[in-house]
Amino acid sequence: MADSPFERFRQSILTRYSSRELAARLTAIGSVSRAAHGQRIALDPAADQLVFLASGSTKLVVRMPDGSEQVLAFHFAGDMIHLPRRPGNDFDLVALVDCTAISFPAMAFLDIAEAEPAVLRTILLRALMALQRSRNKAIRLGRKSAQERIADFLLAMAERIGIPDGTAIRLDLPMSRRDIGNSLGLTIETVSRQFSELREDHLIATAGRSLVWLQDRAELEVRAGHVATPVSGTEICAGSKKASHTRPIAEADSGV
């Protein structure tokens, strides 16, 4: 099957030159699981897992003692996700839409991958990217107001799943307002209020529950606190409102 989960895994993670034996050995320890919207992705709770998300999108959540849940990360097709086992087993990978995933016992995966350092390196680089994203999340949560968090979140999503649409960027968000709130440390009401405010200011447009267009990326960068806010009218700021970083949309990326 040219489009099977394992085929996607091979194309995404294994190098073009890696041996067939390596692929076979990894296939032997990987187990495919499917999950529909809202379902947990079944995982062996006995050991740390490396999960390759072949299709769909997920949220990585931790359940708090008080029953609430904190979203640690969102993941999209092609991501590798590391799930540590902790006493209490409180991490869950939950499907936002229908998903296909392959889960590997982490240590066994690395034992096999050691035969092919390039694969190990790929996993490492993805882990470092995931670390970087987690650090960015910590920045969002630590030093930002509700509006800054929402604007920053939208820009981060634009880089992962944004599609250019005229002068705007179109997003089809697979997660609910509640998930967004749980991810940003905000309540669902606050998320909604900030969406409304950005909409009134014509920085975004929305349709239905999941479609969002970013209409003024430069101003969103300002609202996100990515650039120093110019003091309106009192000082002359040379070169303000530059065209932001203009990073490529939807660059290949992942989430160990």
Place this chain on the structure above:
Amino acid sequence: MADSPFERFRQSILTRYSSRELAARLTAIGSVSRAAHGQRIALDPAADQLVFLASGSTKLVVRMPDGSEQVLAFHFAGDMIHLPRRPGNDFDLVALVDCTAISFPAMAFLDIAEAEPAVLRTILLRALMALQRSRNKAIRLGRKSAQERIADFLLAMAERIGIPDGTAIRLDLPMSRRDIGNSLGLTIETVSRQFSELREDHLIATAGRSLVWLQDRAELEVRAGHVATPVSGTEICAGSKKASHTRPIAEADSGV
């Protein structure tokens, strides 16, 4: 020199069986730098760096456009730290006490380490630990009150630099209240108030600016929100206030 930075690097990162040639090649691309309290650790801004902290302790900070700084992580001797280069170069590694560090260009390091998959694996495992800590930080910042963050912070520090002292755990915190606040997304005043409250409740004791004793770890776990808070006096909770997780203090660990 048996105690040189490179010797510590070898003992901490390289496996006992790794070749001398590997060590020599890594040594060739690593540059030692020292920094006193408050100084930045000098790093080549041209490329991503992997930094091995041979001695001392540091904070990884990002400077915000408004001039404030967010602390992303604290690091201690033996840690490996990954510093990505971003446009704007806003990440800094700052010494909390006198430090010795070795910095490597990340890609060159990995090129060399590919010859020895066990080394690559060590780096990967440390990256995953750093990711886990960053996720925990995100939980702290996202879903916790000031007191929960402080209690959680103290417990996290206990696991890294805690020293058993009678029935208590002694901490010699190398960072200021301001650094703690910048790390937890709180102001210095709020940090101080929470310390005072924990002190009044006899959960901690302090001496001078840096010494802290954790006197009631189980209750601190409750205050940190690690265990469900028992509803006082209205319901009977079977087996509450168990002796927490009793994880080992100061286990070998690192921070890529």
Place this chain on the structure above:
DNA sequence: CGTGCATTTGATAGCTATCAAAGAAGGTGG
């Protein structure tokens, strides 16, 4: 077309930041 759930909007309370000032701690120079 009706039902159930997600989202939006509104009013109020609580928590933490901010502003302000006093009180330790640790280092320096006499």
Place this chain on the structure above:
DNA sequence: CCACCTTCTTTGATAGCTATCAAATGCACG
């Protein structure tokens, strides 16, 4: 060794932001 001085920490009063509580509206699905 002690007095001084700078810096960090602690404590207090107030304002602002977001959570919470409550209700209406809108969307998607059967």
